[in-house]
Amino acid sequence: MKEVELSDEAHQALLRLAAARNLTPAELLAALLAGPPPPLTGDNVLFFLSGAEFTALADPTERYLALLAWVARNHAYDFADFISHQESGRRYLMLDHAEVNAVRAHNHARQLADTPYWAVLAIDDATKRRFVGRLLEFIGCHDETVAQAGRLLGLAEAATGGRRLSA
Secondary structure (H helix, E strand, C coil), X not given: XXXXXXXXXXXXXXXXXXXXXXXXXXXXXXXXXXXXXXXXXXXXXXXXXXXXXXXXXXXHHHHHHHHHHHHHHHCHHHHHHHHHCCHHHHHHCCCCHHHHHHHHHHCCCEECCCCCCEECCCCCHHHHHHHHHXXXXXXCCCHHHHHHHHHHCCCCCCCCCCCXXXX
């Protein structure tokens, strides 16, 4: 294990940035130092979608949760960044524990495996399709990967509805 010496101010800034992204300081530094992902990084999603772990899941809800959890684990920095910029995220910051549990129950939220994130299941397929499409585009997936994910999740149309975000 190697050590790095930081000023108190730099250390506090690192802790704040890591907390905002739900990462440890070491994970945040590793993600920042790794640089931008290679252009075909999103195609790793195809390997997951065609793998035994994913194909063994018959239920579309379980597949949806598995895909989100995989992205959260394998693209931790990007996933945290994507989630932190969702409009709905801020409204939950002011809730106490009981209110959070009430919202979670109302939304039929389930925790993504091995992550601190929860997925809202009380949304329609079109909303899930848009969310997954935007997330996969954000991590660098190609249109074909996004469309394949939509089909495998039982979300009939391509996940972006044919409107790719431009970079």
